[in-house]
Amino acid sequence: MPELPEVETIKRDLEKIVLGKKIIKVCVYNPAVIREPSPKVFKKSLQGLVIKKILRRGKLLILELSNGAALTIHLKMTGQLVYPGGLKNSRVAFYFSGGKILDFNDQRLFGELRLVDEWGKLKFIQGLGPEPFDLSCSDFMGMFSKKKTKIKPLLMDQSFISGIGNIYAAEILFRSKIDPRRSAQSLTEKEKEALCKETKEVLSSAIVHGGSSIDDYVRLSGKPGGYLKFHRVYGREAKPCFVCKGPINKITQGGRGTYFCPKCQK
Protein backbone atom coordinates (compact mmCIF):
# COMPACT_ATOMS: atom_id res chain seq x y z
CA MET A 1 0.00 0.00 0.00
CA PRO A 2 1.97 2.86 1.26
CA GLU A 3 4.61 4.09 -1.11
CA LEU A 4 6.86 7.12 -0.73
CA PRO A 5 4.07 9.76 -0.72
CA GLU A 6 1.97 7.90 1.84
CA VAL A 7 4.92 7.23 4.16
CA GLU A 8 6.09 10.83 3.80
CA THR A 9 2.57 12.02 4.66
CA ILE A 10 2.51 9.87 7.79
CA LYS A 11 6.00 11.09 8.67
CA ARG A 12 4.85 14.71 8.51
CA ASP A 13 1.68 13.92 10.43
CA LEU A 14 3.76 12.17 13.10
CA GLU A 15 6.10 15.14 13.38
CA LYS A 16 3.17 17.35 14.33
CA ILE A 17 1.79 14.90 16.87
CA VAL A 18 4.34 12.65 18.56
CA LEU A 19 7.65 14.46 18.17
CA GLY A 20 9.01 15.20 21.64
CA LYS A 21 6.52 12.92 23.36
CA LYS A 22 7.53 10.25 25.85
CA ILE A 23 6.49 6.63 25.43
CA ILE A 24 5.23 5.47 28.79
CA LYS A 25 3.97 2.03 27.86
CA VAL A 26 3.82 -0.33 24.88
CA CYS A 27 1.19 -3.04 24.45
CA VAL A 28 1.92 -5.80 21.95
CA TYR A 29 -1.28 -7.55 20.90
CA ASN A 30 0.31 -9.49 18.06
CA PRO A 31 4.01 -10.27 18.52
CA ALA A 32 4.39 -11.35 14.88
CA VAL A 33 4.94 -7.75 13.77
CA ILE A 34 7.88 -7.18 16.15
CA ARG A 35 10.87 -8.39 14.13
CA GLU A 36 13.64 -7.41 16.55
CA PRO A 37 14.46 -7.71 19.38
CA SER A 38 12.05 -10.13 21.10
CA PRO A 39 8.63 -8.60 21.72
CA LYS A 40 9.32 -8.60 25.47
CA VAL A 41 12.58 -6.71 25.16
CA PHE A 42 11.05 -4.40 22.53
CA LYS A 43 8.25 -3.46 24.88
CA LYS A 44 10.43 -2.97 27.91
CA SER A 45 13.21 -1.06 26.16
CA LEU A 46 10.88 1.53 24.65
CA GLN A 47 9.42 2.47 28.00
CA GLY A 48 10.43 5.97 29.06
CA LEU A 49 12.07 6.99 25.77
CA VAL A 50 11.29 10.27 24.04
CA ILE A 51 10.83 10.56 20.27
CA LYS A 52 13.55 12.97 19.18
CA LYS A 53 13.46 12.91 15.40
CA ILE A 54 11.38 11.35 12.64
CA LEU A 55 12.80 10.39 9.25
CA ARG A 56 11.83 8.49 6.14
CA ARG A 57 14.04 6.40 3.86
CA GLY A 58 12.20 4.90 0.92
CA LYS A 59 9.06 3.42 2.41
CA LEU A 60 10.58 3.02 5.88
CA LEU A 61 9.69 5.25 8.83
CA ILE A 62 12.42 5.88 11.38
CA LEU A 63 11.76 7.30 14.84
CA GLU A 64 14.98 8.28 16.59
CA LEU A 65 14.80 7.98 20.36
CA SER A 66 16.34 9.77 23.32
CA ASN A 67 18.82 6.95 24.02
CA GLY A 68 20.18 6.99 20.46
CA ALA A 69 18.26 3.89 19.37
CA ALA A 70 15.59 3.93 16.68
CA LEU A 71 12.15 2.49 16.20
CA THR A 72 11.66 1.59 12.55
CA ILE A 73 8.28 0.91 11.03
CA HIS A 74 7.58 -0.63 7.63
CA LEU A 75 3.88 -0.65 6.81
CA LYS A 76 4.23 -3.08 3.87
CA MET A 77 0.80 -3.68 2.33
CA THR A 78 -1.79 -3.05 5.02
CA GLY A 79 -0.03 -1.35 7.92
CA GLN A 80 -1.56 1.78 9.44
CA LEU A 81 -0.54 4.24 12.12
CA VAL A 82 -3.49 5.95 13.76
CA TYR A 83 -3.57 8.68 16.38
CA PRO A 84 -5.37 8.98 18.64
CA GLY A 85 -5.74 5.22 18.74
CA GLY A 86 -7.02 2.74 21.26
CA LEU A 87 -8.82 0.65 18.67
CA LYS A 88 -9.74 -2.96 19.40
CA ASN A 89 -8.01 -4.43 16.34
CA SER A 90 -4.60 -2.82 16.78
CA ARG A 91 -1.47 -4.98 16.74
CA VAL A 92 0.67 -2.69 18.87
CA ALA A 93 -0.32 0.32 20.98
CA PHE A 94 2.12 3.04 22.09
CA TYR A 95 0.96 4.99 25.14
CA PHE A 96 2.26 8.54 25.52
CA SER A 97 2.43 10.73 28.58
CA GLY A 98 -0.86 12.55 28.68
CA GLY A 99 -2.77 9.35 28.01
CA LYS A 100 -3.06 9.42 24.21
CA ILE A 101 -2.36 6.25 22.23
CA LEU A 102 -0.67 5.64 18.85
CA ASP A 103 -1.98 2.45 17.24
CA PHE A 104 -0.17 0.25 14.77
CA ASN A 105 -2.79 -1.71 12.82
CA ASP A 106 -2.05 -4.30 10.18
CA GLN A 107 -4.62 -6.64 8.72
CA ARG A 108 -2.19 -8.91 6.89
CA LEU A 109 0.63 -8.87 9.45
CA PHE A 110 3.31 -8.17 6.82
CA GLY A 111 4.34 -5.00 8.62
CA GLU A 112 7.65 -4.86 10.47
CA LEU A 113 8.54 -3.02 13.66
CA ARG A 114 12.13 -3.00 14.85
CA LEU A 115 14.03 -1.44 17.69
CA VAL A 116 17.67 -1.08 16.66
CA ASP A 117 20.78 0.70 17.93
CA GLU A 118 21.83 2.00 14.53
CA TRP A 119 19.21 2.19 11.82
CA GLY A 120 21.83 2.94 9.19
CA LYS A 121 23.14 -0.62 9.60
CA LEU A 122 19.82 -2.24 8.71
CA LYS A 123 20.10 -4.49 5.68
CA PHE A 124 17.00 -2.83 4.27
CA ILE A 125 18.61 0.62 4.48
CA GLN A 126 21.89 -0.55 3.01
CA GLY A 127 20.06 -1.98 0.01
CA LEU A 128 18.16 1.21 -0.78
CA GLY A 129 18.85 3.19 -3.93
CA PRO A 130 18.78 7.01 -3.97
CA GLU A 131 15.76 9.05 -2.96
CA PRO A 132 14.01 10.43 -6.05
CA PHE A 133 14.16 13.99 -4.76
CA ASP A 134 17.92 13.75 -4.17
CA LEU A 135 18.58 13.05 -7.84
CA SER A 136 19.19 15.68 -10.46
CA CYS A 137 17.66 14.87 -13.82
CA SER A 138 21.07 14.27 -15.35
CA ASP A 139 21.88 11.73 -12.60
CA PHE A 140 18.46 10.18 -13.04
CA MET A 141 18.75 9.90 -16.81
CA GLY A 142 22.19 8.33 -16.60
CA MET A 143 20.95 5.48 -14.43
CA PHE A 144 18.89 3.91 -17.21
CA SER A 145 21.47 3.52 -19.93
CA LYS A 146 22.72 -0.04 -19.39
CA LYS A 147 19.60 -1.54 -17.82
CA LYS A 148 17.95 -4.25 -19.84
CA THR A 149 15.10 -4.65 -17.35
CA LYS A 150 11.57 -3.61 -18.17
CA ILE A 151 11.09 -0.02 -17.13
CA LYS A 152 8.16 -0.57 -14.79
CA PRO A 153 9.71 -3.29 -12.58
CA LEU A 154 12.89 -1.19 -12.57
CA LEU A 155 11.10 1.89 -11.23
CA MET A 156 9.75 -0.33 -8.43
CA ASP A 157 13.18 -1.81 -7.66
CA GLN A 158 14.10 -0.30 -4.28
CA SER A 159 17.81 -0.84 -4.85
CA PHE A 160 17.59 1.20 -8.05
CA ILE A 161 15.53 4.09 -6.75
CA SER A 162 13.73 4.12 -3.44
CA GLY A 163 10.10 4.74 -2.63
CA ILE A 164 8.19 3.97 -5.84
CA GLY A 165 5.68 1.10 -5.73
CA ASN A 166 3.08 -0.38 -8.04
CA ILE A 167 0.62 2.50 -8.04
CA TYR A 168 3.01 5.37 -8.65
CA ALA A 169 5.08 3.42 -11.19
CA ALA A 170 1.91 3.11 -13.29
CA GLU A 171 0.93 6.76 -12.85
CA ILE A 172 4.44 8.04 -13.61
CA LEU A 173 4.74 5.97 -16.80
CA PHE A 174 1.34 7.10 -18.03
CA ARG A 175 2.22 10.74 -17.60
CA SER A 176 5.59 10.14 -19.25
CA LYS A 177 3.80 8.42 -22.18
CA ILE A 178 6.08 5.38 -21.86
CA ASP A 179 4.87 1.79 -22.32
CA PRO A 180 5.64 -0.19 -19.12
CA ARG A 181 6.92 -3.12 -21.21
CA ARG A 182 9.78 -1.14 -22.74
CA SER A 183 13.31 -2.00 -21.67
CA ALA A 184 14.99 0.76 -19.68
CA GLN A 185 17.90 1.08 -22.11
CA SER A 186 15.53 1.67 -25.03
CA LEU A 187 14.34 5.03 -23.68
CA THR A 188 15.31 8.09 -25.65
CA GLU A 189 16.86 11.13 -23.94
CA LYS A 190 13.57 12.94 -24.29
CA GLU A 191 11.67 10.07 -22.67
CA LYS A 192 14.16 9.86 -19.81
CA GLU A 193 13.79 13.55 -19.21
CA ALA A 194 10.00 13.23 -19.16
CA LEU A 195 10.30 10.28 -16.80
CA CYS A 196 12.47 12.26 -14.41
CA LYS A 197 10.14 15.25 -14.49
CA GLU A 198 6.99 13.18 -14.02
CA THR A 199 8.51 11.08 -11.24
CA LYS A 200 9.18 14.18 -9.17
CA GLU A 201 5.93 15.81 -10.20
CA VAL A 202 3.70 12.83 -9.39
CA LEU A 203 5.41 12.05 -6.09
CA SER A 204 5.42 15.63 -4.86
CA SER A 205 1.83 16.23 -5.92
CA ALA A 206 0.79 13.02 -4.15
CA ILE A 207 2.53 14.24 -0.99
CA VAL A 208 0.75 17.60 -1.23
CA HIS A 209 -2.58 15.73 -1.37
CA GLY A 210 -1.74 13.38 1.51
CA GLY A 211 -1.22 10.20 -0.52
CA SER A 212 -3.58 7.79 -2.27
CA SER A 213 -6.12 5.92 -0.19
CA ILE A 214 -6.69 2.55 -1.82
CA ASP A 215 -7.92 -0.14 0.53
CA ASP A 216 -6.17 0.31 3.85
CA TYR A 217 -4.03 3.44 3.69
CA VAL A 218 -5.14 6.24 5.95
CA ARG A 219 -3.38 9.26 7.37
CA LEU A 220 -2.43 9.42 11.03
CA SER A 221 -5.80 10.98 11.80
CA GLY A 222 -7.53 7.94 10.29
CA LYS A 223 -8.74 10.04 7.37
CA PRO A 224 -8.02 9.12 3.74
CA GLY A 225 -5.45 10.84 1.53
CA GLY A 226 -6.72 12.90 -1.39
CA TYR A 227 -4.55 11.86 -4.34
CA LEU A 228 -6.81 9.08 -5.64
CA LYS A 229 -8.80 11.52 -7.74
CA PHE A 230 -5.64 12.36 -9.67
CA HIS A 231 -4.96 8.75 -10.66
CA ARG A 232 -5.09 8.24 -14.42
CA VAL A 233 -4.56 4.51 -14.90
CA TYR A 234 -4.16 2.57 -11.66
CA GLY A 235 -7.23 0.40 -10.99
CA ARG A 236 -8.99 1.63 -14.16
CA GLU A 237 -8.97 -1.54 -16.30
CA ALA A 238 -11.26 -1.24 -19.35
CA LYS A 239 -12.28 2.29 -18.38
CA PRO A 240 -11.75 5.10 -20.90
CA CYS A 241 -8.37 6.81 -20.93
CA PHE A 242 -8.71 10.40 -19.77
CA VAL A 243 -6.66 11.54 -22.76
CA CYS A 244 -7.63 9.37 -25.77
CA LYS A 245 -10.86 7.74 -24.46
CA GLY A 246 -9.55 4.27 -25.43
CA PRO A 247 -9.70 1.46 -22.85
CA ILE A 248 -7.05 1.19 -20.14
CA ASN A 249 -5.32 -2.22 -20.30
CA LYS A 250 -4.22 -4.43 -17.45
CA ILE A 251 -1.35 -6.90 -17.80
CA THR A 252 0.83 -8.77 -15.32
CA GLN A 253 4.50 -7.86 -14.91
CA GLY A 254 6.75 -9.43 -12.33
CA GLY A 255 3.67 -10.92 -10.70
CA ARG A 256 1.95 -7.56 -10.25
CA GLY A 257 -0.85 -5.84 -12.06
CA THR A 258 0.22 -3.16 -14.51
CA TYR A 259 -2.29 -0.62 -15.82
CA PHE A 260 -1.55 1.45 -18.89
CA CYS A 261 -3.04 3.05 -21.97
CA PRO A 262 -1.74 1.23 -25.07
CA LYS A 263 -2.57 4.21 -27.27
CA CYS A 264 -0.98 6.98 -25.22
CA GLN A 265 2.02 5.02 -23.93
CA LYS A 266 4.52 4.11 -26.62
Next chain:
DNA sequence: AATGGGACCTGCGCGC
Protein backbone atom coordinates in the same frame (compact mmCIF):
# COMPACT_ATOMS: atom_id res chain seq x y z
C1' DA B 1 22.20 -10.07 -14.61
C1' DA B 2 17.55 -10.78 -15.19
C1' DT B 3 13.32 -13.03 -14.45
C1' DG B 4 9.86 -16.01 -12.26
C1' DG B 5 7.81 -18.19 -8.55
C1' DG B 6 6.56 -18.81 -3.88
C1' DA B 7 6.38 -17.32 0.87
C1' DC B 8 4.72 -14.30 4.45
C1' DC B 9 -0.98 -13.27 6.06
C1' DT B 10 -6.00 -11.84 6.09
C1' DG B 11 -10.20 -10.31 4.01
C1' DC B 12 -12.74 -8.96 0.08
C1' DG B 13 -15.38 -9.55 -4.20
C1' DC B 14 -16.70 -12.47 -7.78
C1' DG B 15 -18.79 -16.43 -10.08
C1' DC B 16 -21.26 -20.51 -9.57
Next chain:
DNA sequence: TGCGCGCAGGTCCCAT
Protein backbone atom coordinates in the same frame (compact mmCIF):
# COMPACT_ATOMS: atom_id res chain seq x y z
C1' DT C 1 -27.32 -17.70 0.91
C1' DG C 2 -22.99 -19.98 0.83
C1' DC C 3 -18.56 -21.57 -0.76
C1' DG C 4 -14.26 -21.68 -3.11
C1' DC C 5 -11.10 -19.14 -5.68
C1' DG C 6 -8.31 -15.38 -7.11
C1' DC C 7 -6.55 -11.24 -5.92
C1' DA C 8 -4.45 -7.22 -3.20
C1' DG C 9 -0.25 -1.74 -2.61
C1' DG C 10 5.84 -4.84 -0.34
C1' DT C 11 9.88 -7.42 0.33
C1' DC C 12 12.73 -11.51 0.76
C1' DC C 13 14.53 -15.82 -0.80
C1' DC C 14 15.41 -19.42 -3.97
C1' DA C 15 15.73 -21.38 -8.63
C1' DT C 16 16.72 -21.13 -13.45
